Amino acid sequence: MVKTETLAFPMRGNGEIRDITGDVNDNLKKSGLKNGLVTVFVPGATGAVTTIENESGLVKDFRELMEKWIPSEKNYHHNLRWGDGNGHSHLRASLVGPSLAVPVVDGRMTLGTWQQIVLIDFDVRPRSRGIIVQIVGE
Amino acid sequence: MVKTETLAFPMRGNGEIRDITGDVNDNLKKSGLKNGLVTVFVPGATGAVTTIENESGLVKDFRELMEKWIPSEKNYHHNLRWGDGNGHSHLRASLVGPSLAVPVVDGRMTLGTWQQIVLIDFDVRPRSRGIIVQIVGE
Amino acid sequence: MVKTETLAFPMRGNGEIRDITGDVNDNLKKSGLKNGLVTVFVPGATGAVTTIENESGLVKDFRELMEKWIPSEKNYHHNLRWGDGNGHSHLRASLVGPSLAVPVVDGRMTLGTWQQIVLIDFDVRPRSRGIIVQIVGE
Numbered sequence: 001m002v003k004t005e006t007l008a009f010p011m012r013g014n015g016e017i018r019d020i021t022g023d024v025n026d027n028l029k030k031s032g033l034k035n036g037l038v039t040v041f042v043p044g045a046t047g048a049v050t051t052i053e054n055e056s057g058l059v060k061d062f063r064e065l066m067e068k069w070i071p072s073e074k075n076y077h078h079n080l081r082w083g084d085g086n087g088h089s090h091l092r093a094s095l096v097g098p099s100l101a102v103p104v105v106d107g108r109m110t111l112g113t114w115q116q117i118v119l120i121d122f123d124v125r126p127r128s129r130g131i132i133v134q135i136v137g138e
Numbered sequence: 139m140v141k142t143e144t145l146a147f148p149m150r151g152n153g154e155i156r157d158i159t160g161d162v163n164d165n166l167k168k169s170g171l172k173n174g175l176v177t178v179f180v181p182g183a184t185g186a187v188t189t190i191e192n193e194s195g196l197v198k199d200f201r202e203l204m205e206k207w208i209p210s211e212k213n214y215h216h217n218l219r220w221g222d223g224n225g226h227s228h229l230r231a232s233l234v235g236p237s238l239a240v241p242v243v244d245g246r247m248t249l250g251t252w253q254q255i256v257l258i259d260f261d262v263r264p265r266s267r268g269i270i271v272q273i274v275g276e
Numbered sequence: 277m278v279k280t281e282t283l284a285f286p287m288r289g290n291g292e293i294r295d296i297t298g299d300v301n302d303n304l305k306k307s308g309l310k311n312g313l314v315t316v317f318v319p320g321a322t323g324a325v326t327t328i329e330n331e332s333g334l335v336k337d338f339r340e341l342m343e344k345w346i347p348s349e350k351n352y353h354h355n356l357r358w359g360d361g362n363g364h365s366h367l368r369a370s371l372v373g374p375s376l377a378v379p380v381v382d383g384r385m386t387l388g389t390w391q392q393i394v395l396i397d398f399d400v401r402p403r404s405r406g407i408i409v410q411i412v413g414e
Contacts, residue, residue: 002276051374052321057353060353100373105408136274137278215337
């Protein structure tokens with residue numbers, strides 16, 4: 001069986017990291033599926049999904065790392081052509097990736113205790129972001 | 139139900155980025171499946187799949203970023219042992235990753251408007267690359 | 277059908293890379309499923325899964341790359357707050373990612389000849405790591 005839903009979150013952009021584990025979990029419970037694969041997907045080329053221990057020190061480290069590797073203020077070719085100033089957002093999103101798959105066993109996601117699912121908005125302005133949560137299983 | 143197919147693309151290597159969204163979509167239509175998960179997988183340790191807004195400025199930014207982080211001309215241990223000069227290709231591919239999963243709803247992939255599926259060939263010579271497109275769904 | 281199992285490996289940490297292709301393959305054979313998707317998932321925010329050509333030169337290159345980008349000795353905010361000295365482990369794991377999906381066709385994973393599935397333990401001390409291997413298919 002396949003159950004799919006869209007969840008929307010008000011995001012601030014600029015690398016905001018949001019713990020969506022509880023939302024994905026509520027969606028899993030609602031689906032009634034007990035075993036299978038949960039996929040979390042961000043439609044949009046400036047958002048990403050991964051897992052992290054979502055504590056404020058590490059979130060700060062993650063944001064500093066991104067700024068060091070892929071600075072927001074560089075003259076990206078993308079910015080020169082399109083003028084939207086979010087070349088760094090695109091590059092960061094393509095590297096972290098738009099998709100995460102988590103196995104479900106007996107109705108529970110198999111995440112570690114300190115491992116949260118996070119939605120990252122690398123874009124440069126606030127927006128409501130819809131993400132797809134799909135469960136394939138039984 | 140599970141439907142799997144191999145698609146082949148003539149790739150030039152050296153970080154060529156190819157938009158394969160249309161090809162994956164044609165394959166999805168052919169499968170007749172309406173809801174489920176499309177997985178795009180690159181067999182081979184020097185290729186990768188991700189999503190990006192596939193415009194030429196950003197593609198140039200992506201290639202420059204890779205060259206800055208993982209230069210092609212360094213004396214990698216892999217190169218010293220095997221002499222094939224593609225240590226950087228392997229490292230880039232392992233980081234971007236060989237696999238991408240996109241949920242399908244009502245026969246359509248849930249990609250964003252400016253978000254394309256791209257196959258990246260990080261290797262150092264041209265070749266035909268087969269990729270796997272698998273749909274698990276109903 | 278969905279088949280899920282936990283496999284445990286004694287890991288040394290500090291970026292140890294372990295080829296688990298054979299273990300995942302044994303598990304696939306045991307499941308009896310012939311077509312579908314194998315997902316390998318690491319519960320825990322300091323482990324990761326990807327594919328690589330698992331030869332010792334490249335493994336050394338990969339470890340050096342990680343050390344250059346995300347040095348182990350930096351004063352991460354995470355370390356200052358929690359004192360466990362593994363800020364770099366978390367950042368590396370979030371970037372490489374905890375999940376890998378490989379399509380299965382006729383009972384075989386569609387990996388390339390020189391492409392192995394590797395479990396990476398970025399944490400700073402040895403431990404037994406359980407990973408989830410889930411097959412969704414028929």
